Each structure stands twice: as C-alpha cells, then as structure tokens.
Amino acid sequence: MGVRVSVKLKVNGISHELDVEEDAPLLWVIRDEIGLKGTKFGCGIARCGACTVHVDGKPMRSCQIPAGSVQNTEIRTIEGLSAHGYTRIQQAWIDHQVPQCGYCQSGMIMAVTALLESNPAPTDDDLSTAITNICRCGTFPRIRAAIRALAQG
Amino acid sequence: MPSRRVIILGGLGAAGSLVVGYAVWPSDRLARADKLAAKPGERFVNNWIKIATDGRITIVVPHCDMGTGIYTALPQMAAEELDADWSTVHVEAAPSDPLFANGPVAEQFVLSQRHMTRERIPAFLRGTIDNSFRAVAAFMDLQTTGGSSAVRGTGVYGMRLAGAAAREMLIKAAAVRWNVPSDECSTRSNRVLHASSARSFGYGELAAEAAMYSPPSNPKVKSRRDYTLVGTSVPRIDIPNKVNGTTHYGIDVVVPGMAYAAIKISPVFGGTLVSVDDSAVRHKRGIIKTVRLDDAVVVIADRFWRARDAADLLKPIFDDKGNGRVTTASMSEQRKIALYGDLKSDCKTGFGADAAQQPGRRSFEAIYQVPYLAHAPMEPVNATALYKNGTLEVWAGAQDGLGARAYCAKTANLPMEKVTFHLQPIGGAFGRSLPGQWNYLAHAVKTAMALPEIPIKLIYTREQDLQHDYYRPNVLSRMRAALDSKGVPFAWSHDYTTDNNASTLAYIPYDIPNQEYRTAQIKTHIPTGAWRSVEASWHGFFVESFIDELAHQAQADPVAYRLALLAKHPRHCEVVKTAARLANWGTPLPPRLGRGIAVFECFDSIVAHVAEVEVSSQGTLAVHRVVSAIDCGMAVHPDGVRAQIEGGVVFGLSAALFGAITIEQGAIAQSNFPEYDMVRLAQCPEIEVHIVESGAVPGGAGEPGVPPLAAALTNAVFAATGMRIRQLPLAGQSLLPAPEPLPLRRGVAVSEP
Numbered sequence: 001m002g003v004r005v006s007v008k009l010k011v012n013g014i015s016h017e018l019d020v021e022e023d024a025p026l027l028w029v030i031r032d033e034i035g036l037k038g039t040k041f042g043c044g045i046a047r048c049g050a051c052t053v054h055v056d057g058k059p060m061r062s063c064q065i066p067a068g069s070v071q072n073t074e075i076r077t078i079e080g081l082s083a084h085g086y087t088r089i090q091q092a093w094i095d096h097q098v099p100q101c102g103y104c105q106s107g108m109i110m111a112v113t114a115l116l117e118s119n120p121a122p123t124d125d126d127l128s129t130a131i132t133n134i135c136r137c138g139t140f141p142r143i144r145a146a147i148r149a150l151a152q153g
Numbered sequence: 154m155p156s157r158r159v160i161i162l163g164g165l166g167a168a169g170s171l172v173v174g175y176a177v178w179p180s181d182r183l184a185r186a187d188k189l190a191a192k193p194g195e196r197f198v199n200n201w202i203k204i205a206t207d208g209r210i211t212i213v214v215p216h217c218d219m220g221t222g223i224y225t226a227l228p229q230m231a232a233e234e235l236d237a238d239w240s241t242v243h244v245e246a247a248p249s250d251p252l253f254a255n256g257p258v259a260e261q262f263v264l265s266q267r268h269m270t271r272e273r274i275p276a277f278l279r280g281t282i283d284n285s286f287r288a289v290a291a292f293m294d295l296q297t298t299g300g301s302s303a304v305r306g307t308g309v310y311g312m313r314l315a316g317a318a319a320r321e322m323l324i325k326a327a328a329v330r331w332n333v334p335s336d337e338c339s340t341r342s343n344r345v346l347h348a349s350s351a352r353s354f355g356y357g358e359l360a361a362e363a364a365m366y367s368p369p370s371n372p373k374v375k376s377r378r379d380y381t382l383v384g385t386s387v388p389r390i391d392i393p394n395k396v397n398g399t400t401h402y403g404i405d406v407v408v409p410g411m412a413y414a415a416i417k418i419s420p421v422f423g424g425t426l427v428s429v430d431d432s433a434v435r436h437k438r439g440i441i442k443t444v445r446l447d448d449a450v451v452v453i454a455d456r457f458w459r460a461r462d463a464a465d466l467l468k469p470i471f472d473d474k475g476n477g478r479v480t481t482a483s484m485s486e487q488r489k490i491a492l493y494g495d496l497k498s499d500c501k502t503g504f505g506a507d508a509a510q511q512p513g514r515r516s517f518e519a520i521y522q523v524p525y526l527a528h529a530p531m532e533p534v535n536a537t538a539l540y541k542n543g544t545l546e547v548w549a550g551a552q553d554g555l556g557a558r559a560y561c562a563k564t565a566n567l568p569m570e571k572v573t574f575h576l577q578p579i580g581g582a583f584g585r586s587l588p589g590q591w592n593y594l595a596h597a598v599k600t601a602m603a604l605p606e607i608p609i610k611l612i613y614t615r616e617q618d619l620q621h622d623y624y625r626p627n628v629l630s631r632m633r634a635a636l637d638s639k640g641v642p643f644a645w646s647h648d649y650t651t652d653n654n655a656s657t658l659a660y661i662p663y664d665i666p667n668q669e670y671r672t673a674q675i676k677t678h679i680p681t682g683a684w685r686s687v688e689a690s691w692h693g694f695f696v697e698s699f700i701d702e703l704a705h706q707a708q709a710d711p712v713a714y715r716l717a718l719l720a721k722h723p724r725h726c727e728v729v730k731t732a733a734r735l736a737n738w739g740t741p742l743p744p745r746l747g748r749g750i751a752v753f754e755c756f757d758s759i760v761a762h763v764a765e766v767e768v769s770s771q772g773t774l775a776v777h778r779v780v781s782a783i784d785c786g787m788a789v790h791p792d793g794v795r796a797q798i799e800g801g802v803v804f805g806l807s808a809a810l811f812g813a814i815t816i817e818q819g820a821i822a823q824s825n826f827p828e829y830d831m832v833r834l835a836q837c838p839e840i841e842v843h844i845v846e847s848g849a850v851p852g853g854a855g856e857p858g859v860p861p862l863a864a865a866l867t868n869a870v871f872a873a874t875g876m877r878i879r880q881l882p883l884a885g886q887s888l889l890p891a892p893e894p895l896p897l898r899r900g901v902a903v904s905e906p
Contacts, residue, residue: 020456021438024456024458025458028456028457028458031405032413032456032457033456035407037398037401037407038397038398038399039398040404040531040532040580041404041533041612042531042532042533042615043615043825044461044614044615044616044825045615045825045826045827047825047826047827048531048826050531077398078397078398079397079398081397082397082398082399086393086396086397090396090397093392093396094388094392094393094396097386097388097389097392097792097796098392098396099220099391099392099395099396100220100221100222100581100796100800101218101219101220101395101530101531101532101578101579101580101581101582102220102391102392102394102395102396102400102578102580103402103530103531103580103581104531104580105395105396106398109396127834127835128834128835129835131833131834132833132834132835133833133834134531134826134831134833135531135803136529136530136531136581136583136831137220137531137581137800137803137804138799138800138801138802138803138804138832139796139799139800140803140832140833140834140837141799141803141837141839141840142796142799143834144834144837
C-alpha cells in the first residue's frame, strides 16, 4: 500500500508530502512529522508565541494553524533561519546573552526577525505591539537591548 | 598504587565526619565512571573532571540546566582552580548515577547554613528528606538543582576543590616523571611547568597517570585575589544552541518507535478515576490504547495531537473524595479562622506586640494575603518512558536527576539498577520539577508499564500543566507592631498561615528588641511546593510592606527608616543605599509617580529593589523602572547574576501584577495563559542591576531577586497614590475610580484580569 498523501507543505525551501489530516496543527506536523524540533509547544492556543514560524514571511503561531490551510505557502522555522549560520538577530542574541532556559527563544527570534524585516528600526511602542511572546525567565530587558542595538545598525 | 581512594569531597577538614560511609571511593569507581561517561581518550581524574589525552577538559555538572547559567559558572569555578585554558573547557550533564551525586556536598552545604537544624530542612529539599527521621543520610543520593544552591553549594564546596585536587594530581604526575619535588612545579593554561629546567607537560599527557594518585584530602585553593577566570563574565556556554533551536529539551526527545500520550487528570486533587467510556475515540485514526490510572485517564496514539484531541473528547468520571465543593472563598475563611485561633509559637524574643500595648505607645496592625501561584514553565512538563523486559528507561527534565531515577524505580517497583534516567535540559522550572513534585514522571512510568515495549512520550497540555502543579501556597498574614512616641518599633509580631512548617525566612533583620513569630497550620487538599524563592516569596511581601507602613506611621522616609533599623547589618545598609542612590531616591517626581523600596535577604544574598511607577488618572498602573542592588558575596559570573536578578524582577512582577490561582469546585479555575497571565515586553520596565561586592562567600542569584519585588511595587503605588495594597495580585483591584481604564504605554490596566 502506498503512502496516503493529504497535505503538501514547503518548509525551509523543502517540499514535504505528508499523510496527515488537513486539520492537524502545523506545530505538531513541523515537529513530529517533519522532525524539526526547534519550534516549541507552549500553550496550544496561540497565546504564548513559543511556536511562532513564518508563513510567507509573516509571523504566525503554528499551534493554531491547520496544516492543510498553509499549503502553497513558504514556511520558515528557526532551522531555516539558521541554515547559513547565525543571522544578525541571532548574533545580537548571543552578544546580549539573551536566553536563559531558551525554550521560548526560537519563537521570540522568529517574531523579532519578521518585525525587523518589515520595520528595521522599530520604536519601543512598535515593539510592545508586535512582540507579545511570553518569556517566563524574563529575558525582556535583554531582548529590548538587542533589538535597540539592531535598529541602530 | 592505592587500591582505595579517598573521595575528594571526604577531605573537607571538619566536614570529614559528615561523609562517613561515603568517605572512601574504591578505585573501581573511577573505572566505573570512565565506563559510564568517558569517551575514548578521556579519563576521570576525579568525580567531576575529565581530561582527555588531547587536553580537552570536561566538567561534569551534577545539576540540570534550567537556564540559570550554572553550566558556565560551575565549570568556571573548577577551571579557575585547575589553571585550565578556558577555551578547552567543555561541560556535560552528569549521568543520573550515585557516582556523580553531590550528596556529600549538599550535606556540607545544608549543614553550613545559618539557622540550620535537622528540623529546619530548607523547603526546596523537603521532598528528599525521610520524614520519620529527617535523616541526613537522605542527602546522599542528591543531584538537586534548587534553592539557588548550585554555585554556593556545589561550586564552593565541590567544584573548587575538585579543580584544585585535579591540579595537584597533575603536578604530582609531572614531578614523578621529571623526578623533581612537586613544589618546584607550577601550572598555567593546561600545562604543568618546571621553570628551572624549562620543561613542561600538557595536562592531556599527564591525565592517565594523574588519575592513579589519591586525590589530596586538603587541596590548596586559590585566594580570591589570584582569580583570573572566576569573577569574569565569559560568554555562557549554553547560549549559542539556544538561539538556533538546537538545544533539545525533554519534549524534543526522539526514541525510535515512539508513541505519544495525552492525559486527563482528576480536576479535583486527590480524586480517583471511577470510569471512562472510550468507545467514541477507540477507532479514531492513530489511537493505540486508553489507559486507566488511579487518578487519570491517558490516551496513547501514534501522534501527540491525535492523543490530545481524543483525550479532550473523553468524559471520565472521577470521585472527588469530598473536596468538590472547596473554593478559594471557603479556604480563605478557613485561613482567617485559623489565624485568629490557636497559634503555634515559633520563636519569641522578649514579648509580642500584644504585651507592648501600654499608655503612650501606639500599636499598628495590618493583614496581608498572597494567592496560590503556578510555576507555568514555558515547557509543559513531560516525560518519555520505555518499559521493556523488566527494565525501565526514562527521558525527562527534573531538578534532581538521580532522585528522579530513584522515584521512577519506586513507582515501577523496580530496583534502581533496572532503571536508566536520561536527564534533559528543562525549558524553565522555577521549582516545578523538584523532588516531591513529580506527578508527570509517575504518570509517564505507569503509562509505559501499561503498554510495554513501546517508548511513550507523555506531554501535559498547558491546561493540565497549570491545573496539576504544586502551587506556591496562599498565605494570610497578620502583622502587628508597637511603636514608641517617635514611631520607632519596639515590638514586632508576625502571625501567618502555613501549609508546611514555620520558616526562618519570616525573621527580620530590623533591630527591634521584642519579636514574636507564630504560625497557624493549614491543611488543604491543594498540593503545594517550592516556587522560586519559596517562603521568601511571601515573607518578602509581608515584612517589606509592613515596615513601609511603619515608616509612614512615623512620618519618616522609607529608606532612612529602614537604615536606622539596619545599623547592625552593614551589608543590608549598603544594598539599600546603593539601590536608593542609583534610583535617584529623594529627587522630586511628577505627580502620580512614586518610588518604593524593599530589601530582603535569602539564599545568602541580599537584594534591594527600587520600583518607580505611575498611576494614571484613569487608575492604570505602569511600572517604568526597577533599580536593583544585590550583594551575593562574590559574583562568580557577574553578567549571569544580573540576568538572574532581571529575571527575578520580571517573575516577581508577573506574580504581583497578574498571578492568581483560584479554586472553584475543588479544582483550579484557571486553565491557560489568558487567565493566568504574565508580563510581556510591553509591561516590562527598564531594569538596572548593580552588584555590591562585599567579599562574603558566594550567595545565590536565581531566587533572591523575587522576594522584595512585590513590596517595592506596592510601596511605590502607595507613594504615588496613598493607596496601600495588602493583597496580591494588583490586577482586578481598583487604584482609582475608573470606568474605562486605558492602558498606558508599557502599562497594565489593573482593573482588567
């Protein structure tokens, strides 16, 4: 019996033909079907941002996205972002020694990357509106410092 | 060649007697350690240090990584004494095996604590103690990461000595090869040098021979002025993998052939499963099995979301064991009655505030309350377990890998040697996965035993994680003071409810001649546990709110009032003065802005915060700035200390602004982040942390930032508005009459939940 293919996803430039339900959550498909573990499960209701990925460049919380709804899009995860070494945002995260436990940081970096791609010099107000991810360790002061440094080039 | 070697930790001078029964390390133990955790070319020179023939040094850390930076700070302490080249130093988690326990170190550390007696075991360790005997022996199998103890315990009593001992063994090996006295040799950057003959050996060349010698029982450690590595903020070793998604936590474990499980636990704590009809899910895609546990139903499937969706559809019937009508209100009533009932005296010096009520003297009283709180680490608790041929293998995060292994063995009724525990980094813990708080391990092990031969990863959903935690207790406190005509307190009484024991963290540093502490024991069905800073999280709020109220009664400046009562505590004074100075204490602020201060000592560190807040005319609170000063004796990794205090401020602020776990129908009313919310970037104040170097022994950093935060905040609200907040959290309380509060920038509308 051949593999049943019901969902086609393009993740980090690679096409995947997957035998999953159309309403399977994108988060779990990325993690457990495709095997990219950098995207994290935090709340399951799109409130914490740990599962943030890019869908056609826009930051989306993958735990609430049905996999079937993002076929024919370009999906990017933290692994795709890191394919050619550290981006300048990841390097800023290292320079400012941002992470503590690190669990939320994939989603945080994806959210900040999307913001800076559309708004390279965000104000503090822009940040407050755009970056609503939870970091339970409380790394926000360093996140803000890293972004301020990036905004100044 | 010695056939038995003295364990390096056994040679701690006066501490030798503490490690009886553990003082000798048969030489086969090193061989066992090599077998368990050495890679080709590596040799253990003692229990925490491996040196490879190519000179690569690995520090084996007997703690889990939960983000506090100890995977850098502990290797720094060992490498300093070893005169290691930092660029060759690597770090690994110790296997969950007694060989790598920090038991003797923990004992030495625990017994060195002030106020420490066997009846006064710190709360973060209580789950590990044999309750009937409170046996010190219970510390033997310990790899606990908690109580801000890694640097001040394992580091000070273990890593430094392990590094110094390894260095002396390497010198001895070189001296024998050269046939020169050891004291003609020195070390620098991974080499033993013999200056007069200009010869040297690399550590890698000497490791195998060095490992043959008995570790010195009393190795010479450096004095602080000779440190070149400790006290510097080297880049944290764990960070690069945390910015590219390659750090793998328990939830990321992959075991070939693995299935997934979702759980639905009795919503009322202590409840038992009566029945569950799984006919509606049995034939859904991927469903493998429904498992009935005593307190829960578990669905096993080929994928997690299928297991979770199926578990959501089940309507199990639980017996609530009579607790189904308990509410927060009924429990508060119970606490109130207890607090005014028979109290147990804990400690008394002179007389209490009651006896001090004499003519010409004023008394003052206030009631405070803090709510239950959940840990809510970002990684929901989870564990992967495989039961096969009478053996058990478990992959999970836990704040004590060795204890977790023993717990899994006990749960499965297997001997320890039949159980392997693979400790994983934790995506935040804050006390959640300490000993005694391992429901997720029990559920994973029992699930695995119900379906042998298949590895099963059990993940609590956020809802299950939040509703089946071990909560920071809800505590009610009654503070009383008697003041002389100048407003100076001469008697202080503190009565408070407790789910556990009296706590030394209630004791104040303020110089008040008469003090009395009493407790009202509370018994509830709500499981409680250690939450970042444990008892200090409530006593910090009570004590530092009340002293602020007394300052107001005395019409005194809150900083000056504290300093006058802290004259015998110069370290406290310095911390208070530093925070106040850097926060521009005393300079005028615009209307509706206020500053508040609080200071608290715990885990051998003293922290003061000054919070600066603004309360708008609409009653909306914004926290603009928090200036912190910490005296942690010596900062092994100053930037790591700053990071922990920043994190402590945010953690404390989340709790003070939003944190409330409430009980309805015997169960937790909150289910996910909308109802149990926390500070995000928008509400995060500017935070400045200043380290005061007092030269004392290193203190903790992970927890001490939390306790003074709430009081600094509410004291600032008082300064801004004249309104005294005595109950946390602030959310839901009106600071001013305001029909429609508008959130400020970086603000939080306190009238909204």
